[in-house]
Amino acid sequence: MSSKENMMKNKRKFDEFYSDIEDKIISFNKLNKDNYLVYENQMFCPDCRKAKLSYVFNTKTPHLKSKSGGKNPPHQESCPYGYKPASNNSVRNHIDALNNTQIEHKLASMMRYLLTDKSIRQTFLSDDTGQNNPMLIEAVAGATRTYNTMRRKSLGAYFTEEDKGEIYVFYGKGNLKLNDKGNYAFLKIVIGGKTISVHRPKNLIPNDIEENAEYYIVCIGYLKDSLFKIELLKSNCLKYQRV
Numbered sequence: 001m002s003s004k005e006n007m008m009k010n011k012r013k014f015d016e017f018y019s020d021i022e023d024k025i026i027s028f029n030k031l032n033k034d035n036y037l038v039y040e041n042q043m044f045c046p047d048c049r050k051a052k053l054s055y056v057f058n059t060k061t062p063h064l065k066s067k068s069g070g071k072n073p074p075h076q077e078s079c080p081y082g083y084k085p086a087s088n089n090s091v092r093n094h095i096d097a098l099n100n101t102q103i104e105h106k107l108a109s110m111m112r113y114l115l116t117d118k119s120i121r122q123t124f125l126s127d128d129t130g131q132n133n134p135m136l137i138e139a140v141a142g143a144t145r146t147y148n149t150m151r152r153k154s155l156g157a158y159f160t161e162e163d164k165g166e167i168y169v170f171y172g173k174g175n176l177k178l179n180d181k182g183n184y185a186f187l188k189i190v191i192g193g194k195t196i197s198v199h200r201p202k203n204l205i206p207n208d209i210e211e212n213a214e215y216y217i218v219c220i221g222y223l224k225d226s227l228f229k230i231e232l233l234k235s236n237c238l239k240y241q242r243v
């Protein structure tokens with residue numbers, strides 16, 4: 001990998017930020033060229049609320065990134081954004097080592113962390129080891145225990161070609177529709193004006209989808225052939241819950 005590709009890989013983007021003035025977590029999608037200056041000095045890491053973020057405005061790929069260097073405070077110790085992203089291989093190994101119940105618990109915990117109870121992020125950060133944080137996975141290197149963070153991506157954010165193949169924890173709030181083909185089905189996630197398909201094998205075709213209801217959705221997978229189709233890491237790496 002060239003150093004340029006390496007830099008691209010390490011470029012951390014944020015799908016949301018914490019505003020200290022409004023005291024809430026705000027989606028990146030709420031920002032645009034007309035209002036981003038209003039938020040300029042009140043955008044912080046959505047997890048630790050310590051590191052400052054800045055909005056990089058360009059027409060093709062506007063994004064939020066950490067302000068680094070100078071007097072800018074770093075991420076709080078044990079903040080997932082302070083760790084290196086886990087490689088696809090280490091995420092695979094981690095998930096492979098979990099049984100069904102453990103995966104269920106992991107997804108439930110991620111759903112709380114990312115969607116239903118964002119205040120627990122602060123609780124996890126007060127635990128100085130970070131080992132219980134659902135977004136971190138252990139990387140064993142000899143006798144030392146370190147952590148890497150799982151990449152996350154809001155389902156409402158737009159996906160780009162460079163996202164393809166990367167394993168993400170996708171999360172968001174939206175509607176669900178079922179496209180039942182008999183032997184398999186596609187679960188359609190409708191969110192922010194786009195539709196994303198997730199393949200379900202016959203034994204996992206859901207029978208509890210209410211098309212007009214809103215759901216919290218979390219899944220672990222990657223974009224394979226298309227930017228509108230998520231391939232799950234394992235067929236049970238998906239959880240949804242009525243809002």
Ligand SMILES: [Zn+2]
Pocket residue numbers: 045046047048049050051075076079080081082
């Ligand atoms: Zn942070």
